[in-house]
Amino acid sequence: MTQKAVPLSKDPTPRDPMPAAEDLVVVPVRHPLRWVAVAVVALLAAMLIHSLIVNPAWQWSYVQGYFTDHQILSGIVVTLELTGLAMLIGIVLGVILAVMRMSPNPVVSTTAWAYAWFFRGTPVLVQLLFWYSFAYLFSNLSIGIPFGPTFHTWDTNSLITPFVAGVLGLGLNEAAYMSEIARAGLLSVNAGQHEAAAALGMGRTLALRRVILPQAMRVIIPPTGNETISMLKTSSLVIVIGLNDLTGAAQTIYSQATFLQIPLLVVASIWYLIMTTILSIGQYFLERRFGRGTRRTTQQQRPGQRLLAKLRAQRHDDSAQAAAGV
Amino acid sequence: MSEPLVLAEGVRKSFGSVEVLCGISLKVDPGQVLCIIGPSGSGKSTFIRCVNHLEKIDGGRLLVDGHLVGYRRAGNKLHEMRESEIAKRREDVGMVFQHFNLFPHMTVMQNLIEAPTKVKGVPKQQAIEEARALLKQVGLSGREKAYPAELSGGQQQRVAIARALAMKPKLMLFDEPTSALDPELVGEVLDVMKELAKGGMTMVVGTHEMGFAREVADEMVFMDAGVVVESGKPREVLANPQHERTKAFLSKVL
Ligand SMILES: Nc1ncnc2c1ncn2[C@@H]1O[C@H](COP(=O)(O)OP(=O)(O)OP(=O)(O)O)[C@@H](O)[C@H]1O
Ligand SMILES: [Mg+2]
Numbered sequence: 001m002t003q004k005a006v007p008l009s010k011d012p013t014p015r016d017p018m019p020a021a022e023d024l025v026v027v028p029v030r031h032p033l034r035w036v037a038v039a040v041v042a043l044l045a046a047m048l049i050h051s052l053i054v055n056p057a058w059q060w061s062y063v064q065g066y067f068t069d070h071q072i073l074s075g076i077v078v079t080l081e082l083t084g085l086a087m088l089i090g091i092v093l094g095v096i097l098a099v100m101r102m103s104p105n106p107v108v109s110t111t112a113w114a115y116a117w118f119f120r121g122t123p124v125l126v127q128l129l130f131w132y133s134f135a136y137l138f139s140n141l142s143i144g145i146p147f148g149p150t151f152h153t154w155d156t157n158s159l160i161t162p163f164v165a166g167v168l169g170l171g172l173n174e175a176a177y178m179s180e181i182a183r184a185g186l187l188s189v190n191a192g193q194h195e196a197a198a199a200l201g202m203g204r205t206l207a208l209r210r211v212i213l214p215q216a217m218r219v220i221i222p223p224t225g226n227e228t229i230s231m232l233k234t235s236s237l238v239i240v241i242g243l244n245d246l247t248g249a250a251q252t253i254y255s256q257a258t259f260l261q262i263p264l265l266v267v268a269s270i271w272y273l274i275m276t277t278i279l280s281i282g283q284y285f286l287e288r289r290f291g292r293g294t295r296r297t298t299q300q301q302r303p304g305q306r307l308l309a310k311l312r313a314q315r316h317d318d319s320a321q322a323a324a325g326v
Numbered sequence: 327m328s329e330p331l332v333l334a335e336g337v338r339k340s341f342g343s344v345e346v347l348c349g350i351s352l353k354v355d356p357g358q359v360l361c362i363i364g365p366s367g368s369g370k371s372t373f374i375r376c377v378n379h380l381e382k383i384d385g386g387r388l389l390v391d392g393h394l395v396g397y398r399r400a401g402n403k404l405h406e407m408r409e410s411e412i413a414k415r416r417e418d419v420g421m422v423f424q425h426f427n428l429f430p431h432m433t434v435m436q437n438l439i440e441a442p443t444k445v446k447g448v449p450k451q452q453a454i455e456e457a458r459a460l461l462k463q464v465g466l467s468g469r470e471k472a473y474p475a476e477l478s479g480g481q482q483q484r485v486a487i488a489r490a491l492a493m494k495p496k497l498m499l500f501d502e503p504t505s506a507l508d509p510e511l512v513g514e515v516l517d518v519m520k521e522l523a524k525g526g527m528t529m530v531v532g533t534h535e536m537g538f539a540r541e542v543a544d545e546m547v548f549m550d551a552g553v554v555v556e557s558g559k560p561r562e563v564l565a566n567p568q569h570e571r572t573k574a575f576l577s578k579v580l
Contacts, residue, residue: 192423192425192427193427193429195380195423195427196421196423196427196428196429197429198380198413199378199380199419199420199421199423199490200416200417200441200445200490200493201413201414201416201417201441201445201446201493202441202445203413204409206444206445210440210444211429211440215429215431290431292431292473
């Protein structure tokens with residue numbers, strides 16, 4: 001070391017002799033800004049809590065009273081059904097579109113591209129209204145040969161109920177977004193995997209199902225979790241076609257008694273938060289399942305053990321900090 | 327004399343305007359080991375990949391086990407094969423890649439039984455027993471539950487060899503099977519390959535391992551810039567190369 005180096009300790013002696021290793025004390029980096037942030041957040045939180053307790057407009061007694069109201073509960077069922085079915089359509093169709101998009105056949109890949117172009121390029125609200133008014137466009141739907149005989153005909157209004165319109169509108173729109181997510185996942189799989197599968201005599205479909213898709217899942221699942229959580233909330237748009245999902249139920253109740261608006265919006269928000277929290281937990285487990293074989297996951301313990309280990313480490317940290325007087 | 331298992335006559339292959347194989351002719355008889363040596367970019371991998379139709383040839387004839395690769399002949403017409411027919415042919419040809427290409431989401435055992443059960447319809451129990459025997463053969467008994475990421479490169483490559491053997495191929499293709507390995511792991515993979523050769527497996531091996539080629543190969547070809555410059559018994563080619571290009575290459579690698 002040169003003489004010009006800034007002395008490490010306050011000791012003024014120019015040549016500070018290095019103490020023995022066990023006598024050295026590590027001083028962690030201080031983060032003064034963190035404490036400013038803590039103070040600001042604490043202040044804001046205190047203001048919010050103060051308002052929640054003191055401001056009578058929240059009307060907590062009504063929140064409690066309507067929390068398990070039967071209209072709210074059946075609204076939740078509708079929200080969950082819509083989210084589940086729309087995501088099912090979205091994922092299945094999205095994966096099919098992604099595979100089509102990568103097809104060597106230009107007609108097939110262009111069709112997939114055009115689908116995404118159309119459904120991503122128009123608002124989902126418009127699509128919902130469109131499906132809802134499908135009957136104006138085609139009052140009957142039939143299966144048959146164009147310009148030839150028809151085999152069966154349905155009345156559109158009985159076929160496309162508001163619920164079906166909601167599922168179609170949300171699901172078909174979602175498929176466009178899912179196709180991009182699935183495509184990114186498929187592209188993330190190493191070309192060597194396609195070749196290894198082919199060299200073993202596996203056909204394209206078998207290789208896709210057994211080798212490529214399971215690996216793509218690792219990349220597909222996190223954004224799909226986001227999409228599902230997003231769908232849970234986007235599905236509230238179905239109130240424009242008269243469906244009583246969670247938001248719809250809340251709205252129906254307070255439309256008869258306007259003073260209930262705030263408490264019922266709070267009820268709906270709390271339920272949405274509960275559902276998204278459960279979904280996030282589910283996503284965590286799915287990610288683990290499809291992360292199999294990567295170094296990171298093979299060395300991990302089960303989630304329970306991990307949590308325990310984390311808590312233990314934390315307690316260790318805390319006691320260390322306490323000992324250090326932080 | 328039996329029919330050759332691999333027969334190439336003037337095989338040509340281009341990528342865009344670059345001709346990578348400019349008329350390769352060679353043959354491999356059943357039970358023989360052919361080593362292909364040559365500088366980087368000479369077309370070794372490309373040729374090997376043509377043999378199981380991972381690349382499509384642009385000219386010449388390439389036959390495996392008496393069948394044209396990628397085409398069905400009817401009279402004087404050649405029909406391009408459908409995906410499923412190509413897949414069917416590949417069942418008889420095992421391939422080992424430079425980068426192993428094991429399926430990372432499957433355990434060693436799952437890697438080994440996937441193709442036999444799903445492609446050939448072998449009953450699962452039988453496939454598992456055969457896989458155990460193969461793992462023993464490559465010296466990896468007891469690692470069946472491991473995932474590829476938990477194995478060393480040498481172990482992964484031995485699993486990859488076992489996986490290819492699980493399809494009971496007539497021909498094994500090796501595309502530089504040891505060039506992605508740390509030097510101390512090369513030996514264990516070459517040993518497995520030597521045993522395989524002793525057992526009578528027909529093999530085509532693209533390699534930079536001259537010692538292995540000298541010891542195991544029945545036939546050796548030296549490729550450069552897409553042509554076979556020289557071929558013969560490995561001892562003769564290595565000890566007494568006839569062409570300047572072979573001499574130049576060997577002086578660098580030996
Ligand atoms: N898919 C491809 N597209 C374009 N060019 C390619 C492709 N694959 C190989 N080539 C080119 O073909 C030539 C031969 O490549 P090849 O991989 O067969 O050589 P090699 O003899 O195996 O070399 P190495 O010892 O480095 O593996 C190289 O110039 C390479 O750049
Ligand atoms: Mg190569």
